Amino acid sequence: MTTYSRSFRSSPHRDARETWEAVVDLLTQGKSGAARTELLAVGGTAASVIADQAPKDAAIVVTCDGPRTRVYCLYDDNAIDGSDAKEDTLGYDPLKGDWSVSLPCQAEDLDWVNAALIKQSNRVTARDSKQAVGTEGGKSAVSAPLVINPKGFLGS
Structure with a gap:
């Protein structure tokens, strides 16, 4: 499974609600529609989670029929400096x-x-920020071992 990561500048660069709206813009690729409406509808609750700094070390995780997207937030001096921010668009539809x-x-x-x-x-x-997505009781939900296809990897 392919995973992409983004880091958004939050407080004090932008407030928690503005941070969520920036994340929604990323996920919806700026397009209006049902997904955008649904994500904006949970904005108050999502902003509370962002204000509590839960997405600092534990990602907001977006899964779809394509790659997985992890979104982190930067706070305090890191948000002001912005050098660790990565808010650029994704090359795929994260809500596919x-x-x-x-x-x-x-x-x-x-x-x-x-x-x-x-x-x-x-x-x-929502999930406990100390629990990874796809886990129960600290054990990974993935039971199959990782198998690498050398022909596909080498382009043969």
């Missing part, structure tokens, strides 16, 4: 086909965040 967004969240906020999200979207959920 059956997409979902997993927001990292502090464990003590997880219940209310998920309750708020479900009222607006069935594609956007």
Whole structure:
């Protein structure tokens, strides 16, 4: 599975709501439509997660029928400096086909965040920021070993 990463400047460069809107612009490629409407509908809850700095070390993870996208936020001096920011567009549609967004969240906020999200979207959920996407109980949900196809890799 291919994964791409982006890092957005948040507080104090932009507030949490503006940060979420910038992430939505990236994910929707600036296009209007149902996906954009759904992502903007959860903006208040997503902004709360961003304001709590959960996406600093744990990514907002977007899955779709294509590559996986990880979005991190930069805060404080890193947000002001901006040298670690990577907010450029993606070369693919990160919401292609059956997409979902997993927001990292502090464990003590997880219940209310998920309750708020479900009222607006069935594609956007929250997870404990200490738990990786695709894991349960700390074990990876992927059971198959990684197999490299040398012919495909070498272009033969």
